[in-house]
Amino acid sequence: MFKIVEKRDWHPLICEMWIEAPRVAKKHRPGQFVILRLHEKGERIPLTVVDKKPEEGLIRIIFQKVGKTTFELGSFNPGDSLADVVGPLGRPTHIENYGTVVGIGGGVGIAPLYPILKGMKEAGNKLITILGARNKDLLILEDEVKAISDEVIVTTDDGSYGKKGFVTDALKELIDAGTKIDQVVAIGPAIMMKFVVKTLEPYNIPCIVSLNAMMLDGTGMCGVCRVTIGDEVKFVCVDGPEFDGYKVDFDELMSRLTIYVEEEKIALERFKKAHPEIFAGVE
Amino acid sequence: MAEEKKKKGLNLNRVDMPRQDPKERIKNFNEVALGYTEEMAIAEAQRCIQCKKPFCVEGCPAEVKIPEFIALIVEGKFIEASRKIKETNALPAICGRVCPQEEQCEEKCILNKKGAPVAIGRLERFVADYEAKMGVVEKPEMAPPSGKRVAVIGSGPGGLTVAADLAVMGHEVVVFEALHKPGGVLVYGIPEFRLPKVIVEREVDYIKSLGVKFECDVVVGRTVTIDDLMEKEGFDAVFIGVGAGAPVFMGIPGETLKGVYSANEFLTRNNLMKAYLFPEYDTPIKVGKKVAVIGGGNVAMDAVRTALRLGADEAHIVYRRTRAEMPARAEEIENAEEEGVIFNFLVNPVEIIGDENGWVKGMKCIRMELGEPDASGRRRPVPIPGSEFIMDVDTVVVAIGTQANPVIQRTTPGLEVNKWGYIVADPETCKTTKKGVFAGGDIIRGAATVILAVGDGKKAARAIDHYLKTGEW
């Protein structure tokens, strides 16, 4: 059993936890994730490890409540335990001194981006970070990102904080201003990553993306996480989660993410009915 | 019961085993075969003529003392019979259900020359179930603690066997399993209707009662490496029994469409995650009206019969050779036929076709004919030019095989693999090229059978015991 030792609600829909998982904490490197399962009847879902304290055997996760499992996880409290946490899974990010790195995080994608940025900074890169959120309340980790970045640009869709607009607008401005960019790392919704790559294409600036494919085992055993990269089919859980953004078939990724929308709705509605208290205050 | 047809004192008709009615069973996931009663078991056991030189034993990879255990059944000593089997095979309730007896002991049985062989598998399962039902499962005599520690990686039949045997020999054993539940293919692959999961749990509990510890949620190679286990965690030897779990796809267009599954995904959702009980269980599974399962092995049979039980109107097997070449067990092919599975022989998919939303709406196939025998001795299927046609399906399950998952091999220096990625191990001792490390089961030979994994486990346990006692490599 994997005990939750600390919990913070960033927003009614965004939650952070520190969980006891000593083996994972010891081995984890930036870019890797875990698969967790809440209880005997639970499903297995992947979440990126945002941070760790190996001496204390703790890992940190941040997630947005979108379906039954994440809402239920959000209702767990310090002292509660998860049935399973397995990892660290996936290949770690390739970190080196590229020169100037631009990190782009959208929504809860900022969480998996953070440990990579930390690694990039430690490797000696100049770090410019663009954070995007729908609105001010949904923006996470701003202070921690500021602490490691040379420059931080915030955009919100509704203009409630930072610049109004999308991360791609801010990226375009940077490029137009003549900023020298050696490497981009973008993590967020598939559609955001797709447009970041589109923005970069004319300038041929390399871009790493981290894919949020659906997963089951996370060890290369089922193939549900497969995605077309260039002219090959790869498994995100073992070959990724990071890939060269220019090669990813984002439309296919987005399509595959919708396989179980109906079932997810059924599960969420059923859970809402059984536990209305968890949804109090959530629109 | 079959009609009696005696010939020179020989009874050539085996006692039928009751099964659930096909019309009923395709609506549930309960076990299809119901097992013998005591009377049936005795009647069937009486057919054995107690050969002086029993060919059946030669056909058994675990060298089960077949005539001896059958003689005990005739005397009504069912528990003793079960223990007799367990002297050489720790998993009789499982093997009695899933072993391909028709190619092993029963094929070799002397009665097979003249009529039906003794139903050795059914008898094996009967005594194992009887012993469990009576609640008298007995622990063997345990050797005194040796002070040595062994790490077993993977909890399939190979890993379970090695763990049980080494514990009895006095060693401290920890089993590391990547998934959240022990059992390997027995829990994630083989469906409930063929092997009820309580039986696997029972075996795992028994092995725990011998003092073996299980640590699930550990992917060796990621969570911890073999070198960590040996150098930092104090294990004196390691057994690798990680199976051949990586799915193979066909490499044809359309395989990433929605509605295409690997058999591993399809079966894991259903068996390990219990998707057939969604939404009570959280993991969903989607099965359309017309399902095509590609392949002709046990895995394909399991997938297609699962699809029927999940409510598919039509469940097809698409196989590029003919029925005679199908590697699946004869009994399972018959079960599938009874349940209404449609077999499409000499057909090979060339493309999966999607609709405007990315869902499968059809599968383009080509007809095949059998040509010259290939390396495996089976006649090679060759496409008939111009014979393409479209199958009207909305779900495709690819069950054409599995391969080695490279995670351990990549993270273990000194461990040699062959050109297919399987770990090189001595067939007699299961020794790998790395000192103190042994391997067995599907990871040394590719997808095979439960009993071969059990056999490796037996051999490896003896070799590991020897290594731990002498230090000789």
Ligand SMILES: Cc1cc2nc3c(=O)[nH]c(=O)nc-3n(C[C@H](O)[C@H](O)[C@H](O)COP(=O)(O)OP(=O)(O)OC[C@H]3O[C@@H](n4cnc5c(N)ncnc54)[C@H](O)[C@@H]3O)c2cc1C
């Ligand atoms: C659907 C299906 C039906 C079958 N039907 C039959 C049948 O009727 N009769 C028959 O005899 N055989 C059958 N087989 C084949 C049989 O199940 C296998 O040959 C047998 O299970 C192999 O045993 P094993 O011990 O090598 O490994 P497996 O049973 O494959 O178990 C390996 C275990 O190791 C774990 N693992 C993998 N990698 C790691 C890692 N890095 N760290 C930790 N753990 C790891 C896996 O999660 C798994 O639990 C079937 C197989 C399938 C898939």
Ligand code: SF4
């Ligand atoms: S070969 Fe057949 S008849 Fe002879 S001992 Fe074995 S099971 Fe009995």
Ligand code: FES
């Ligand atoms: S999640 Fe199963 S192979 Fe990647």
